[in-house]
Amino acid sequence: MSTVANIELNDGRAIPQLGFGVWQVENDEATKVVGIALETGFRHIDTAKVYENETGVGKALAASSVNREDIWLTTKIWNDDQGYDEALAAFEKSLADLGVDYVDLLLIHWVSAHRKKYVDTWKALIELQKQGKARSIGVSNFPEEHLREIIEATGVTPVVNQIELHPYFNQQALRTVNDELGIKTEAWSPLGQGGELLQDPTITEIAQAHDATPAQVVIAWHLAHGIIVFPKSVTPERIKSNFAATEVKLSDEEIARIDGLSREDGRIGPDPKTADF
Template sequence: MTTVPQTPFHDGRSIPQLGYGVWQVEDEVAADVVEQAIRAGYRHIDTAAIYGNEKGVGRAVAASGVPREELFITTKVWNSDHGYEEALAALDTSLAKLGTDYVDLWLIHWAKPTQGRYLETWKALIEAQRRGRVRSIGVSNFPAEQLEEIIEATGVVPVIHQVETHPYFQQRALRELEQRHGILHESWSPLGQGGELLADPVITRIAEAKGTTPAQVVLAWHLAHGFVVIPKSVTPERIVSNLEAVGLVLSDEEVARIDALDREDGRIGPDPAHIEF
């Protein structure tokens, strides 16, 4: 079974560097594919309240037979549950659906600056950690200004920041800010979307030279930079093949060639500074 390296948080805990994401996976499907993923060797599962599949993830965890303490589960508080009391109530709902009395990592899913409640929500995460309901706390999709604000206001630094990251959109300025604070960088949509990235000649040539797949090359690039990465697939073969990327080592020259693919217009998803959902 493939062993995934652990990456340390600044709070003394750690996270499996490659996990299994379940965005856009229906609840019943999640119950099946998450169990497959755990069977394949994944120990880090990333879900969110808005995904609507926390119950399915919980069923898969229960059915897997793997002790809860050997698994790392992330969930996220949604925009409509921002606020101190609202977020704490949302956590109770998530824990009930997941069938666990704690999660390993709880994130604010989006800052949503126009709503203006991310700071009180962050204070709720701090309180949930104090109560032992969550092990570690972090954020997702925070613009630099809001990330700096919650740190300055509370003195509590997120352990991780989950944002869109792939070779066409590498988030270099944000990563520099995270590094200054000791925040881990976590990539969502790590393989891009629509297949363009996986068909890029730079990626395909490295894959051919390595005798591996383009997806494994891209995932190995994330891992080489020290990012935590959460690829999603519901295809059994790809669930296994994505996990095997942890055994692929790219040379410095190969990493540099992929680094050169960064684009100014490479963003696929919404800009966190301007969301209204």
């Protein structure tokens, strides 16, 4: 029986460590697959305005027999909506699209440093938390210097920093910074992209030893490091298989072998330090 651990955040709340992501899931399909994920046992759903599926996610929540209070729901403020007033208005639209009166976690999606609005955006999230509309607040794709800047400017530390993270790009340096600041690390693209990682000989060998899938091994690696992770799939069998990754327990030697796969050119997505969108 799969059981998902909770990770305690710096605001005293606890987030399910394993969740379900819906990036690149069409709005109509999101309703179906989020419903399957909830039926499977997932209680943590990660979406964003820019995914254009908040409405579909909301329909799944409304139709589910799982109580809203038992579901951890995350969404994000997109780059075009950065700024204090802009972020407040965008969030109200997200609440309406989701059909809820609060989210469990609200993130700034990218630092978008060239806009120079991330501090004001962070102040808006602080206000939304005070209002109870965003019960926890954090960031995504924030480098160290910008993490320190928003903390110094406001005295409020994000509960999480959601970053690209997978065995080919394990972000050890930024994870260490997050730990130092009391910020939990969340992973996006935790399984890599294009299937290369899941065909890596180290991953497949460890998977065979555990009678597990390569994806289960990679998810188990994230979980072993205390990383919050939400793999995406639209296939019912893979959704259930990913949830069962909590049953895979890697040895210290296996974890170290997977740690050793990280490489300088392992990044898949944009570098937050230079991204200008």
